[in-house]
Amino acid sequence: MQNLMPPVNTPDNLFHDGNPVTGELGTIVEAEHLNNEQSAIRDVQRELINVLTAAGIDVDPNNHQQLLTALTVILVSATGGDYNGTFRFKKVSTLPSIDNPSSLFSAEGNPAQNTLVAGVEAAWHAHKVRAGVLRDSGINVLGYAVEIDGNRQFQTDLNGNLIATAALYESGGTGNPVRAYSPNNPPPQQDLSGYLKKTDVGTTAGSVAAGNDSRIIGALQLNNRLSEIAQAGAAAQQQAIDNLGGIHGRLVGSRAYTSSGTYVPGAGIKYARVTVTGGGGSGTGTPGGGYRGAGGGAGGTAIKYLALTAGSYQVNVGEGGKSGNAGGTSSFGTLVSATGGSGATGATGGYGGEGVGGDINIAGGAGDDSPGDNTGSTGGGGAGHGGASYWGGGMRSSTETGAISIKAAAGGGGGGNVSNGGANVQPGSNGIVYIEEFV
Secondary structure, eight states, X not given: OOOOOOOOSSTTSOOOOOBTTTTBOOOOOOHHHHHHXXXXXXXXXXXXXXXXXXXXXXXXXXXXXXXXXXXXXXXXXHTTOOBSSSBOOSSOSSOOOTTOGGGGSOOTTSOOOTTXXXXXXXXXXXXXXXXXXXXXXXXXXXOOOBOTTSOOBOOSOOOSOSSSSXXXXXXXXXXXXXXXXXXXXXXXXXOGGGGEEEOOOOOSSSOOXXXXXXXXXXXXXXXXXXXXXXXXXXXXXXXHXXXXXXXXXXXXXXXXXXXXXXXXXXXXXXXXXXXXEOOOOOOOOOOTTXXXXXXXXXXXXXXXXXXXXXXXXXXEOOOOOOTTOOOOOEEETTTEEEOOOOOOBTTBOOOOOOEESOSEEEOOOOOOOOOSBOOSTTOSSOXXXXXXXXXXXXXXXXXXXXXXXXXXXXXXXXXXBOOGGGOOOOOOOOOEEEEEEEO
């Protein structure tokens, strides 16, 4: 038989009438589609004619029962019988009324007529005899019937309960399919429950709103604030938390490292959110009466969500850059780090550092370039400010000639200076490693 022919080539695979009012054209049927249609019809005709031929029937255009007759002939012949307008049995022995097989059996509830004898085989349409009327009547050899297909069989006694225990079932059990009759072994199957699997839903009809029916054993219930989670035990609770992914549990504490050291998780601490920021870059002073100083770049920042699997972690905190140098890199073990901002160069502000390996990586702010030339011993205006970090602003410009008193947020860039001679350069701020702890 040919494969399924393709549909008509239109957007919705359907034929459409045209509309002369709107000017819409009807479906244009291509020759290829008509040829496919003709070929498919002829192919189906060939298939059907082959069935008639196999039954020895010539095609008669005026007879519309030929296919049914051909199938009946073929099926009856397969059982060893023949067909000449009525059903005939392979062997007949004390069988009444072969044209009405249902007369072989009595009404439901009464014993079957004990007229069947050993060796007698019969074939008929399944709808003519109900399985329920086949009951034990002392027939020792032939107590069952075989349908015309030769496969389905009926047990002589179907009085047993097909499901032994009252419960709700669905498909998917591992038992054998139900057997209505087995002439040898195993014995007749009268309990269907082995072929099914029970459900735990304690309702017999209708739908159940999720989490609102206490008859659903072991399910979370919305009405009692999901108290089943607390009752499930520590192992089940931890597994449920792991299944959620990302940040887990409850925030119980935090630690801030402003200098390098070792982090040891406390008892019960399983997860952490780590924020690392590199040191800020140094600003520049006024070079011998030339331009006013520029600001250093801020350190980058990386934020990482971690499951704490080691007993301890090395924490490095990058120092702020001095004398025009870049800030140092901060890191948490080998898992996440952030580079320091670069120092300003002459009248050019430094660039911000970068986060590396974080779930969130944030670049530090760049330092301001020099705003212009220097006039006067303490300047004719401010210098470039330091770049801002994740934690806040960098150092503002300074006119101080002694120790620098201006402060900045962690990782902020050093501000420029307008002091003549470039003797005083503002350093960048040290970085930081901030750890939030979860259980």
